[in-house]
Amino acid sequence: MTPKEYSELALRTAAGRNYPLNMYEAGMGIGGEGGEIVDIIKKIAFYNKDIDKDHIKEELGDLLWYVNLMLHSIGATWEEVFDLNIAKLEARYPDLRFNADHAINRDVNAEQKAMLAQALGNYDWATAEDDNAVAFNTGALR
């Protein structure tokens, strides 16, 4: 299943609220599902519970559902976020390996430039120009 296919299938079960309510629900849901994963890990770490991979996968799915809702509510795609995150990580870790010094002493400007370059590289200039042309011709552009 592709991210787009997942997104469309998952959104069938969304409440159908509009912005900003779906964004609020998504943000709270991400926190709640993240908390459920933390609780599983807590019980493994401190209660000597066995690792229940199926339960972890279930909660990760719940978390993804809310992330998908957030993406939908802000008009973004999984692919955009994948690309932005990799661009940021490559800027943060030039040798592509975790480095505590780079993690702590981040070059935020370099990371933001890398993400902007990624976003501009993915920007659909042709469609944007067409949209502006339509808006101009219909008087919608001010």
Ligand SMILES: [Mg+2]
């Ligand atoms: Mg859950």
